[in-house]
Amino acid sequence: MNPTIKDVAKKANVSIATVSRVLNNLTGYSDKTKQKVLRTIEEMGYQPNMIARGLINKRTRTIGVLFPNVSSSFSSALLHGIEEFAYNHNYSVVVCNTDEDGKRTLKCLQVLREKQVDGIVFASELLKDEYYKVLEAIQIPVVLVSSETNYPGVPYVKVDDRVAAYEATEYLIHKGHKRIAMIGGTKGDPIAGVPRVEGYMKALKDHGIPCMEEYIAYGDFGFASGCSAMEELLKRSLDFTAVFAASDEMAIGVLSVAARRGIRVPDELSVIGYDNVELAEMVVPPLTTVNQPLNEMGSNACEKLIDMIETGKISQNSIAQHHIVERQTVRALD
Incomplete structure (x- = not known):
């Protein structure tokens, strides 16, 4: 017994x-x-007995986490930070996969409601009106990570994507590149897709380099879409010397296509990614990329959420610091 x-x-x-x-x-x-x-x-x-304790103090010491793709390297790094902070503060974590484009988000919110979670970390997805209404009805704290919103009482933790993309493009420009292609994320995505393309375009404009639409292809932030977008750029017979991909997984797709096509990186083509997931250091050659402190962002989001659960006070928004990690996929042009 x-x-x-x-x-x-x-x-x-x-x-x-x-x-x-x-x-x-x-x-x-x-x-x-x-x-x-x-x-x-x-x-x-x-x-x-967490259920019995929940009946007494109205808490289950459980938080829900929603990801559009729990299997991605990006989500894995965020989740590690969330779970580590939660564990150290005696909370457990329930993870839901909302699928691409939030196909299952409303159902996941209902599941978390039934499980009586104390709060929710909403990751890497736009907080739509319909989601916010459900969250208001549930009346539990919510923190966004790698996303943002203007809804009151919903703080967020994220990198400034426009600035980070601007600096990634400028890094290539400072290395002597003027014909720079870009593989953007999901077209029209207001959270990471649009801002990163806008940062790329502004950097080109500020340095007097024409920005041509045919130099931009789009993926969905995943590896396969990076391969497809790179193939599309090559079909256009463009004379580009560098590619900026809006995620590391897409950048690794670029490296894969380059290897199959016999294009030497960085001798013939320079590549820079975005995220600095663990895999970026493992590929050959190791990927130069924009570092998002994903583990730290996850931990910070969880800290904000638990503080809101336990104090009832609304937390402040946080802009995480990014930087460029130089490895071996970018070379300076003579």
Whole structure:
């Protein structure tokens, strides 16, 4: 039979209320008492009943996380930061895959509502009107990560995509490149697709380089779409010396196509990506890219959410710092 909170209190020679306060990180006991209770819990193998605790304090110490693609390297890095912070603060995480274009978002929100999560991290997707209305009805805190909104009471954590894309393009320009192609993300996507293309275009304009539509192809941020977009650019018979891809997975698609076509990187073609996922360092040659501190962004979003859950106060928006990571896929032109 599993030990109960009453059994823990009896063995530790403290009240049930004290054990409960220790479990919920509340005050009202000495550090010596806390250590004794924690030691007893470990010795007895006591597992708190989260459902029962939720009925008492109206919390389940569970947060929901929504991703459009949980299997991507991008999502994996964000989730690692979220889960690590949650675990260290005694919260568990429920992950939902909303699919591309948010096909299952409303259903996922309903699932999280039924599971009585205390809050939601909404990742890398536009917070549409219909989603916001559901979240208002649920009345639990929400934090966006790698997304943004003007809805009141919904803070976000993200990189300034226009500035980061501008600097990636400018980096290539400073290396002597003037014929720079771009593979953008999902066409019309207001969160990362449009701003990154706009940053690219502005950098070209500011340096007196014509921006031609035929030098831009679009993917969906994934590897396969990067391959397809690169093939499309090559079919156009353009004389470009560099490609800026709006995600690392698409940039790796560029490298794959270049390898199949016998195009040497960086000797004949320079490539820069965006995200700095773990895979960027593993490919050959290692990918030069824009670093988004994804782990840190996930952790920051989770920290904001838990603070909102526990204090009831709205957190502030955060702009994460990006930088360019130089590896081996860009060369300076003579």
